[in-house]
Amino acid sequence: MTLAEILSPSCALFLDFDGTMVDIAPQPQAVHVPQPLLDTLREVQALLQGAVAVISGRPITQIDDFLDPLRLPVAGVHGAERRDAAGRLHLLHTHPLDHVEQAARGLAAEHDRLLVESKRGSLALHYRQAPELEELCLRTMADAVAESPGISLLRGKMVVEAKPGGASKGRAIEDFLAEAPFAGRTAVFIGDDVTDEVGFSTVQRRGGLGIKVGEGASVAHRRLADPAALHRELREALAARTTRTA
Numbered sequence: 704m705t706l707a708e709i710l711s712p713s714c715a716l717f718l719d720f721d722g723t724m725v726d727i728a729p730q731p732q733a734v735h736v737p738q739p740l741l742d743t744l745r746e747v748q749a750l751l752q753g754a755v756a757v758i759s760g761r762p763i764t765q766i767d768d769f770l771d772p773l774r775l776p777v778a779g780v781h782g783a784e785r786r787d788a789a790g791r792l793h794l795l796h797t798h799p800l801d802h803v804e805q806a807a808r809g810l811a812a813e814h815d816r817l818l819v820e821s822k823r824g825s826l827a828l829h830y831r832q833a834p835e836l837e838e839l840c841l842r843t844m845a846d847a848v849a850e851s852p853g854i855s856l857l858r859g860k861m862v863v864e865a866k867p868g869g870a871s872k873g874r875a876i877e878d879f880l881a882e883a884p885f886a887g888r889t890a891v892f893i894g895d896d897v898t899d900e901v902g903f904s905t906v907q908r909r910g911g912l913g914i915k916v917g918e919g920a921s922v923a924h925r926r927l928a929d930p931a932a933l934h935r936e937l938r939e940a941l942a943a944r945t946t947r948t949a
Contacts, residue, residue, distance in 0.1 A: 704925065706891075706936040707943040709912060715754040715888035716747065717876055717902065720761060720769070722860065722895035723916045726930055729831060731761075731820060736769050743937050745773055750944060753788055753884045758872045758892065758902060760859065762822050763792075781857065781898065782875030783824045783867050787882055795867050797824025798853030803865040806847035810840065824867045831861035859898050872898065873905035880909070893933060894923075 710716065721727050721734065728734045748755045756776040757766050763779035763786055778785040785793040804821065807828045811817040816833035817840070819826065830840045844863045848856045855868040876892060879885045890911035892902045903913025903923040913923035916933060927933050 704912075706940040709891060710747070710750065710937075710940040710944070712750065712752060713888055714751055715756075715880065715885040715890045715911075716751055717756050717758050717879070717890060717892040717906070719872075719892075719894035719896070719899050719902075719916075720757055720759040720766060722930070723893055723899075723933065724757075724930060725769075727860065730818070731765075731829070734769060737934075740934055741770060741773050743934060743941065744770070744775070746941050747937060748773075748775065750941065751884075751888075754888055756788075756879050756885070758782075758875055758894070758899075760827070760857075760864065760898060776879065778872065778875030778879070780822050780825045781864075781866050781870045781872055782878075783822075783870040785875055785878060787879070788884055793878070795824070795870050797867050798851065800824070800826050800851065800854065800865060802851050803844065803847040803854065806843050810843050824870075825864060827859075827862050827864040829862045834861065837861075857898055859896050871901050873901035876902055876905050893927070 718724055725734050725736055758778045759766055760781050761779055763777045763784055766777050776786055776788045783795045803826050807819045807826060811819045814833055814836055818829040828840050828844055830836050840863050845856055848854050848865050853868050854865050857864045857866050890906040890909060892906045893914040894902055895916040900922055907913050914925045914927060915921040915923035916927045
């Protein structure tokens with residue numbers, strides 16, 4: 704089943720960003736968003752009457768910068784912050800990250816290929832430039848999180864992150880689906896990482912569809928090869944809808 708067969712005005716579309724809409728870059732700020740993708744997203748947003756949202760580990764401000772001038776509803780930092788379709792900002796309670804930050808920055812000071820990214824209520828340690836340090840990064844962050852009440856550990860692609868315990872992409876999707884214009888629609892969530900698995904489970908439990916981008920085990924019922932395949936299927940879905948309308 705393709706997106707051309709799935710997407711209709713009765714759907715709500717939720718999209719991860721890195722590795723899903725765009726290719727993963729060596730550094731978080733080196734991501735490139737092609738103009739045709741922005742045009743496609745704008746058309747999909749019109750087709751779904753605004754029921755399109757980004758569900759990302761990045762902060763909302765970063766997503767806005769990358770998608771400028773397009774401004775979509777966004778759940779950032781794995782749902783720790785969320786801007787709804789009306790532009791209202793919802794923030795989860797966060798807990799101190801002092802111990803985690805001290806441990807992560809101490810490790811990065813010893814290994815200059817590591818990158819520490821501080822976000823609201825969250826802190827990520829990237830080891831994409833030093834994959835051989837994976838176990839050391841995981842152990843360091845796990846030990847620090849174990850001593851930090853209210854914080855949980857989340858693994859991603861070449862990154863390990865400490866985040867608020869109540870934040871998840873699944874919860875963010877649930878919150879969107881309780882509001883206009885998402886309420887009452889069939890949810891489709893497209894993501895690429897282990898951090899997206901809870902989102903796949905959430906939409907499929909509600910009768911929707913999870914789509915995994917790339918390789919790896921997944922609970923998602925469908926798979927796309929890469930972000931380019933997603934771009935192609937979104938354009939085909941728009942073209943099919945235009946043909947049916949005509």
